[in-house]
Amino acid sequence: MKKIFLLVFSLFFVVASNFAQEKKNKKEVQQGHIDQNKFRQLKDVLATPNDQHTASGAPGSQYTQQKVDYVMDIRLEESTNKIYGDETITYHNNSKDQLDYLWVQLDQNMRADDSKTPLAKSTGASAFITPKNFQNTYMKEGKGFGFNIEKVESEGKPLSHFINRTMMRINLPNPLASGETFKFRIKWNYKINDINKDGGRSGLESFPDGNNNYTIAQFFPRLAVYNNVEGWQNMQFWGRSEWALEFGDYEVNLTVPADHIVDATGVLQNEKNVLTKTQRKRWEKARTTFDKPVMIVTQAEAEKAEKGRTSKTKTWKFKAKRVRDFAFASSRKYIWDAMATNVNGKTVMAVSLYPKEGNPLWEEHSTRAVATTLIEYSKLTFDYPYPKAISVHSERQGMEYPMICFNFGRPNPDGTYSDRTKKGMIGVIVHEVGHNFFPMIVNSDERQWTWMDEGLNSFVEILAEDVYDPVLFAGNPAKNITRYMSGDQSNISPIMSQGDYVKQFGPNAYTKPAAGLYILRKTIMGPELFDHAFRTYSKRWMFKHPTPADFFRSMEDASGMDLDWFWRGWFYTTDVNDIGIKAVKPLYLTDKPSERVAKLKEQYKQYFDGLGDLVYITDKKEDANPKAMDKYAEGKEVPSYIYSVEFEKPGGLIMPLIVELTYADGSTEKQTFPAQIWMKNDKTVKRVFASTKEIKSIKVDPDMETADVDTSNNSWPKKESKKFDEFKNKVKN
Structure with a gap:
């Protein structure tokens, strides 16, 4: 064997030498080049690993993150559609750094009268326009949206602060050393936007009968993230790229009209004070019913309630541990159902709130879709750690928060609906409930990397939807993405682009990352290898702040596969596949x-x-x-x-x-x-x-x-x- 090898090598050497000699005789000068092979490692792109974000993709021995606790008294004033808030914030500096100031997010200022968001859009004149649109576009009047900050104080003394549009800097009286805490208070109010008229990620939906459906989020000043990758994540909120937030504990008192039904992030602390005996009895039954939803408030009861009004109020008290945000829903129009869900031996409540306008679609599918999502996502990631997940119906929403989300999908006025409407409604519920895993628990930076929550979530959504209804959701993500990928290159951005300047936001941040992971699982790695690596990443970064490099490295570390060629091509370029x-x-x-x-x-x-x-x-x-x-x-x-x-x-x-x-x-x-x-x-x-x-x-x-x-x-x-x-x-x- 050695003899044959030497003969082959000698033959190759002779041929190669002759070729080199011919080149030399021609006196050609060849230019050198750098490695452009598509299998080259990503070391020139990914951040250098350290003792906080390691080369394996796991959190390092020196990894730290801040903790922020909130105690809030919130009042919803229905007559003026305003929210009044008084919050006490306790900031825990767990970093190794000394902090001279804190940054607070004021997201409602994005729609303030002096907001820069409308000015950041290129607009042209239309050849025709409706009078209403002309008035809204060229005869604008201030609507008075945005935060009104009444007080910022600490220990009863005014606290120096500066508002820069959607961010507020809190100037600390003394530097906050590592391991220390700082407690301060913010008192504020703002006018609630009508989602259908004014737009927005949260707000109210008004009905012809004079009732409102309040789906409220981004409603309080929230601490920005300070971490060992970005420092302060204080990029302005332009309305698209979402949020980076710290975990903490919440105690929230929500005072609303006494005839409203309310649910929110966290566990209700005073059921006896806010629920009737009948509602409590039904809720107890729901806690042990795993096969179908139990009606806590029936449609007939909701229809009766929506005809009344009261000047009295009730205060609903919620506590939540280890969450990164808080949201709530409130209306007298709500039908309320719930069922118990078995997540690997732990009972989690799947809950739905919806006005009669959502039926019969919501009664048939919402809570069941919530339960399926919790079970299927837990299989691929980690056991869902929270006590409940709530789906709230609003006509034009699809937004997610810890334990609660707001979802569209409304049948026709006569109750009929198409498969398209049904598919859209179930799909958005699975997607938004799925966001409890990404980024509410695996807490990536949405302001920077939209795909890390939307793309990963959209991928797991595909698998969960297939379990819920394999006929309705039949499809091929790899095939479906080709139309987008083969489009005009000047109108396509690499996935690894900051969300605010991404072109074709939906395909870029949602469907292309999801399709890529689908291909990775089905064709490149195989389900067994992929699932182990994906679970490893998810468990490593539960309740922590991962970066893209942490995801890429974890997937390779846990699978034993070099995937740099895949990340580079699919995520960092707009190249297409054509074989x-x-x-x-x-x-x-x-x-x-x-x-x-x-x-x-x-x-x-x-x-x-x-x-x-x-x-x-x-x-x-x-x-x-x-x-x-x-x-x-x-x-x-x-x-x-x-x-x-x-x-x-x-x-x-x-x-x-x-x-x-x-x-x-x-x-x-x-x-x-x-x-x-x-x-x-x-x-x-x-x-x-x-x-x-x-x-x-x-x-x-x-x-x-x-x-x-x-x-x-x-x-x-x-x-x-x-x-x-x-x-x-x-x-x-």
């Missing part, structure tokens, strides 16, 4: 060497003598001898059909090469070659297929698993269109 068949050449066994081989045998006689007996492969059918291998076959059937296939890759993305062979007898065989087949040449590769049966056709990516944007080159023989066949027949006739 096709360039040429197919039938080959034949023979006992006759070709003229070229005969010359080589004569030139390198010693090498060939060392190889012993030989059979040959030729592309000349007339020289074929199918029996040339018979005496060496040792009773095994010799492949009589040999095909040399050259595959091309016009697209810039690297993907596995999936090939389906269809034989003359109608049987098929699929062969998958790993992405690494493109390591040496990412333009073309060759493979030889040998079979005892004639191959009638070859197809690349037959099930459309790899997001191939152009399938016209995927088949051999090349398929011609029906119109072209008709044209040929006309010419022939």
Whole structure:
């Protein structure tokens, strides 16, 4: 064996030396280049690992994060649609740093009269416009939105602060050392926006009967994140990219009209004070009912309540531990149902609140969809740690908060609905409830990296929806993303782009990351390997602040797979996948060497003598001898059909090469070659297929698993269109 190796090496050396000498004789000067191979490592892109964010993708021994606790008294004034708040904040400096100031988010200021958000949009004049739109666009009047900060104080003394649009800097009286806490108070109020008229992520929906549905979030001044990656995450809120928040404990008293039904982040502390005996009895039944929702407030009761009004109030008290935010919903119109959900032996309550306008769709599906989401997400990540998950119906919303979310999906006024409406409603519930996992627990920075919560969540959503209704949600994410990826490159952004300047936000942050992870799981890694790695990442970063590098590194660390080529191509570029068949050449066994081989045998006689007996492969059918291998076959059937296939890759993305062979007898065989087949040449590769049966056709990516944007080159023989066949027949006739 060593002798043959040396002969082969010597032959290669001679040929290479001759080639080099020819280049030298021509006196060509070649320019050097850097490594541009698409399998090169991501070390030039990812942040340098350290003792806080390690090279394995796990939190390091020196990882720290802040804690912020809130005690709040909130009053919802229905007559003026205003919220009044008084909050005491306790800030825990767990970092190693001394802090001179704190940054507080004032998200409601995004819609204030002096907001810069409308001015940051390029607008042109329309040739026609409705009078109402003209008035709203060119005759604007101030609406008085935004926070009114009444007091900022500590220990009863005014606290120096400065408001910069959607951020407020709290100037500390003394530097806050590592390990110390600082307690201060903010008193404030603001006017609630009408979601359908004024827009917004939260607010109120008004009904013709004079009632409102209040779905309230971003309603209080909240501490920005201070971490060991960004320092203060105090980027302005422009209305799109969402939030970076710290975990903490909440005690919230919500004072609302006495005839309202309320639910919120956390556990209700005073059921006896705010619920009737009948409601409490039904709620207790729901706690032990796992097969179907139990009605806590029926539709008939909700319809009766919405006809009344009261000037009295009730205060609902909630406590929440280890949450990054707080939201609530309040209305006298609510129907309320709930059921118990078994998450690996722990009972979690799945809850829905909705006005009659949501029925019958919501009564049939909302709470069941919540329960399915909790179970399926827990399988792929970690057991859901909170006591409940609530789905609240609002006509035009889809927003998420710890333990509670607001969702659209409304049937027609007569109660009928299409499959499209049903699919949209179930889909948004699964998606928004799923956000409890990403980013409410795996707490990524939404302001910077939208895909880290939306994309990961959209991926797990696909798997959960398939369990809920595999017929309604049948689809192929890899195939569906090709239209977006093959679009105008000037209107596409890499996934790894900050959310505010991303083009085509939905496909970029939601569907492309989800499709990529779907391909990674189904085609590249396989479910078993992928699921272990994904669970590892999720558990590592529960209740912590991961970065993109932590995700990429964890997936590789827990799987034993080098995926840098995938992250680089799918996440950092807008390259597309296009793999096709360039040429197919039938080959034949023979006992006759070709003229070229005969010359080589004569030139390198010693090498060939060392190889012993030989059979040959030729592309000349007339020289074929199918029996040339018979005496060496040792009773095994010799492949009589040999095909040399050259595959091309016009697209810039690297993907596995999936090939389906269809034989003359109608049987098929699929062969998958790993992405690494493109390591040496990412333009073309060759493979030889040998079979005892004639191959009638070859197809690349037959099930459309790899997001191939152009399938016209995927088949051999090349398929011609029906119109072209008709044209040929006309010419022939």
